[in-house]
Amino acid sequence: MVKPVEDIQLESGWKTVLNDEFSKDYFSKIKTFLIKEKQAGKTIYPPGKDIFKAFDSTPFSKVKVVIIGQDPYHGKGQAHGLCFSVQKPTPPPPSLVNIYKEIHSDLNLPIPQHGNLSKWAQQGVFLLNAILTVRANQPASHSKIGWDIFTDKVIQTISAQKDNIVFLLWGRFAQEKANLIDSKKHLILMAAHPSPFSAHNGFFGCQHFSKTNEYLISIGKEAIDWQID
Numbered sequence: 001m002v003k004p005v006e007d008i009q010l011e012s013g014w015k016t017v018l019n020d021e022f023s024k025d026y027f028s029k030i031k032t033f034l035i036k037e038k039q040a041g042k043t044i045y046p047p048g049k050d051i052f053k054a055f056d057s058t059p060f061s062k063v064k065v066v067i068i069g070q071d072p073y074h075g076k077g078q079a080h081g082l083c084f085s086v087q088k089p090t091p092p093p094p095s096l097v098n099i100y101k102e103i104h105s106d107l108n109l110p111i112p113q114h115g116n117l118s119k120w121a122q123q124g125v126f127l128l129n130a131i132l133t134v135r136a137n138q139p140a141s142h143s144k145i146g147w148d149i150f151t152d153k154v155i156q157t158i159s160a161q162k163d164n165i166v167f168l169l170w171g172r173f174a175q176e177k178a179n180l181i182d183s184k185k186h187l188i189l190m191a192a193h194p195s196p197f198s199a200h201n202g203f204f205g206c207q208h209f210s211k212t213n214e215y216l217i218s219i220g221k222e223a224i225d226w227q228i229d
Contacts, residue, residue, distance in 0.1 A: 010052055013060030017157050026146040033145045034133065043136035045072050046079040053081025054128050057121035063158060064124035064221055065166045065212055068174040071131035074139050082127040084194075085117035098194040098203065103226050106207045112228035123224050128154065130173070155180045162186075164219045166212045170194055170203060187215050 010018070021027055037044055046053065069083025073093065078086045084096050092100065092115035100111045121127055130151045135141035158165060159181045167186060169175045171193025178188055191206035192198045213223035 009056075011056045011059045014052075014055045017060055017161060018154065021150055021153055026149050030146045030150070033142075037135065044133050044142075045074060045076075045136060046081045046133070050079070050081035051132050054083070054121065054126060057082065057118060058124060058126045060158075062124045063126045063162060063165060064216060065168065065224060066126045066128060066155070066158060067168045067170075068155070068177055069127070069129045070173050071129055071140055071143060072134045074134045074137055074141075076136070079134070080116075081129075081132075082117050082121055083129040084115075085121075085127060086115040088114050088116050090115060094196045095194045095199075098196065098199040100228075102194070102199075102204055102206065103209050105204070106209045107226060109227045114228070117228065119228055120224065120226070123222075125224060126158075130177070152177070152180055159186060164215075164221075166215055168208050168212070171198065187212075 034044065067083060072079035072081075072083075073086060077090050078093070080087045084093075084099060086093060086096070092112070096115050096117075097111075103109050104111050117125075117127060128151060131140070131143050131147045132151070133142045133145075133147065155177055163185050165186045167178075167181055167188045169178060169188060169190045174193075175190050178190070181188055189206070189208050189211060191208060192200075192202035194203045209224075209226050213226075216223050
């Protein structure tokens, strides 16, 4: 469950820049809603300890790239707090398979057999879902409880307080977040969503992974190793 503000075990850098949010009314309503869901016997994904996994995996000071997803996977053993990522041994879902295909085409890297993207997160790829929780087997079931207010603030904070971040916005939902980002100081790359329904409309061939690395190198930062072991 989401804990009281003083008990939220968030990476210290994130906790500092987001501290004001945890005492706001909308955040209290999120906590109340999740408590009621649990009391009603609902299963919520990801598990409570992983709700803020993206933040703990990629400290604020280390963020170099931001990928924005919509809401967590809603099946058992899938979501663990990183967008597009799934826990082992769950096989990669279709959108992630297409991400791997594009990386293979773009960088000639082998296609992984699992879907855990923790290696990216540890290198500074902030894997943010706009909605941080979901009810089991009910996609978008928590899309109206206030998480978007929080994650919009997260995106705005990154934009305002950091420089030269690469934002990868895939699909209309993510692209609607572009107005929260200062395009004069950050690189925004847009493409179709990697879903099988849309990947052929511009995700395949976007070369976002090589373009990201070229930009990072051009500003003196280390490139991302996109290969998943």
